[in-house]
Amino acid sequence: MARESWASRVGFILAAVGSAVGLGNVWRFPWMTAEYGGSAFLVVYLCIVLLVGVPGLVAEFVIGRKSKRNPAGALARLAPGTKSWGYVGLFGVITGLVLLSFYSVVGGWILRYFAASFTGSYFAEPSAYFGRISFGAEAAAFQVAFLAVTALIVLGGVRGGIEKATKVMMPIIVVLLGVLAGWAVTQPGAGTGLSFYLDFDPTPIQNDPIGMLRAAAGQALFTLSLGVGTMITYASYLGEDNSLAFDGSVISVLNTGVGVLAGLVVFPLLFAFQGGLTEVTEGGESGAIFMGVAGAFREMPYGEVVAVGFFGAILFAALSSSISMLEIPVAYLVDEQDVSRRNATVGLTGLVLVTGTICAFNPGIFDFVASTLVDLMLTAGLAGFLVFTGWVLGKDALTEFDSGAGRIARALGTPWLWSVRTILPLFLLATLAVNLYAML
Known part of the structure; x- marks a missing residue:
C-alpha cells in the first residue's frame, strides 16, 4: 500500500503551522508573558524561536523526509546498526500521547466556552464558572466530544482529513484574531495593555535570567510542536x-505571528475591560482566557458576538494541534505494526480517553503533566533528535537539507549543521538539568 503524501506545499505548511499554533499561542502564551514581565518575555521567546526553534524544526524535517517514517521508525531506519535510536523516536510517540491526554481536557474547556458564548452564561462570574466546569464529569464529557472531532479528521487521512481541515481552519483563525485585535487595540484603556506587551523593559530578565530562559525555551518548544x-x-x-x-x-x-496577534487581543482587552492582570496571575495558565478575557466580555458591548469569534478561533487552533498529536502514534501503528488507519485511530482515541479522563478528574495530575512533565519530555526529545541529526546523520543531513533548497538556503546548511551538533543540544541539556533541579 502506497504511503500517503501532501497534495500541495501550501497544505503541508498550513498543517504544520496549525500544529504549531494550537493552544500554546492563545492559552499558555498570554499567561507566560504576564508571569514573566510582558515585553521582556516576548523578546527572549522570539530569540529562542529564531536560534533554537527554527534549526530544531528543520532538523525534524530532515529526519522525517529522509526516512519517510514516523519518529520511531525514522530513527530505527536511519540508524540500522543499533536499536537504541528507535527507542528515542518511540519516546516521541509516547510524548504525543501524554501531551494529548491533558490537551484534550483543555480542548474540552474551549468547546464548552464556545457553546456557552452564544448565551453568555459565564459572563457574570467567570472564575466561579471555570471552577465549576474545569474538572469532573462535565470536563470529561466535553473532552470526549473534542477527541471525537479530532479522531474524525485523522480518520480522513493526510490529504482528505488533516490537509483539508487545516486549509479551512487556519485562514479562519487568522481572520478572526486579526479582526478581534484590530478592535481590541482601539478600546479605551487598551494602550496600557499594549505598553505592557510591547514596550521593552529588561528588568525581568535582569532579575531572573535563568527562569526567563527556562520559561521561554519551554514555550518555544511547546508552541512549535x-x-x-x-x-x-x-x-x-x-x-x-x-x-x-x-x-x-x-x-x-x-x-510566531499568530502568537503575537493573540497577545494583541488578550492584553488590550484585559487592561481595557478588567483593569489589569489580576485574573491572569491568580488563575495560572488558565487565568488569561478563561477568567480574564471571559470576564472582559461581560463589560463590553456585543460581548456575546466577540466571545463567539474569540473562542471559535481558539477552538480551531486547538483542533489543528490535536490532530497532529494523534497523527504521530497513528502513523507509528500504520508504518511499523501494519495496523489500518481506521483501527489505529479508534484504538488510540480510546487510550487517550482513558488517560485524559484521569487528568479531567484530577487537577493535581493535570497540573503536573501540563506545567512540568510536558516541558521535560519535549526538551529531552528535541535534544535527542538534534544529536541524532548532527552526529548520526552528519553529512547525510546536510545533503537532505540542500535537497530542494535555493542558493541562499544552501549557504546556511553548514552553520545549521554545526549548531545542531554543538550549541543547541548543550543548551537543551542545560535547560533540562535546570528544570529537573527546580523540581527538587
Whole structure:
C-alpha cells in the first residue's frame, strides 16, 4: 500500500503551522508573558524561536523526509546498526500521547466556552464558572466530544482529513484574531495593555535570567510542536522538491505571528475591560482566557458576538494541534505494526480517553503533566533528535537539507549543521538539568 503524501506545499505548511499554533499561542502564551514581565518575555521567546526553534524544526524535517517514517521508525531506519535510536523516536510517540491526554481536557474547556458564548452564561462570574466546569464529569464529557472531532479528521487521512481541515481552519483563525485585535487595540484603556506587551523593559530578565530562559525555551518548544515528533511525521509525507529551510522559516514566522496577534487581543482587552492582570496571575495558565478575557466580555458591548469569534478561533487552533498529536502514534501503528488507519485511530482515541479522563478528574495530575512533565519530555526529545541529526546523520543531513533548497538556503546548511551538533543540544541539556533541579 502506497504511503500517503501532501497534495500541495501550501497544505503541508498550513498543517504544520496549525500544529504549531494550537493552544500554546492563545492559552499558555498570554499567561507566560504576564508571569514573566510582558515585553521582556516576548523578546527572549522570539530569540529562542529564531536560534533554537527554527534549526530544531528543520532538523525534524530532515529526519522525517529522509526516512519517510514516523519518529520511531525514522530513527530505527536511519540508524540500522543499533536499536537504541528507535527507542528515542518511540519516546516521541509516547510524548504525543501524554501531551494529548491533558490537551484534550483543555480542548474540552474551549468547546464548552464556545457553546456557552452564544448565551453568555459565564459572563457574570467567570472564575466561579471555570471552577465549576474545569474538572469532573462535565470536563470529561466535553473532552470526549473534542477527541471525537479530532479522531474524525485523522480518520480522513493526510490529504482528505488533516490537509483539508487545516486549509479551512487556519485562514479562519487568522481572520478572526486579526479582526478581534484590530478592535481590541482601539478600546479605551487598551494602550496600557499594549505598553505592557510591547514596550521593552529588561528588568525581568535582569532579575531572573535563568527562569526567563527556562520559561521561554519551554514555550518555544511547546508552541512549535518540537521534541514530540510531529514535524518528523508531517515531513515524512513530503516530496523532495521542498526547501526544508525555507518551509521551516515560513512556518516559524507564521506561528510566531499568530502568537503575537493573540497577545494583541488578550492584553488590550484585559487592561481595557478588567483593569489589569489580576485574573491572569491568580488563575495560572488558565487565568488569561478563561477568567480574564471571559470576564472582559461581560463589560463590553456585543460581548456575546466577540466571545463567539474569540473562542471559535481558539477552538480551531486547538483542533489543528490535536490532530497532529494523534497523527504521530497513528502513523507509528500504520508504518511499523501494519495496523489500518481506521483501527489505529479508534484504538488510540480510546487510550487517550482513558488517560485524559484521569487528568479531567484530577487537577493535581493535570497540573503536573501540563506545567512540568510536558516541558521535560519535549526538551529531552528535541535534544535527542538534534544529536541524532548532527552526529548520526552528519553529512547525510546536510545533503537532505540542500535537497530542494535555493542558493541562499544552501549557504546556511553548514552553520545549521554545526549548531545542531554543538550549541543547541548543550543548551537543551542545560535547560533540562535546570528544570529537573527546580523540581527538587
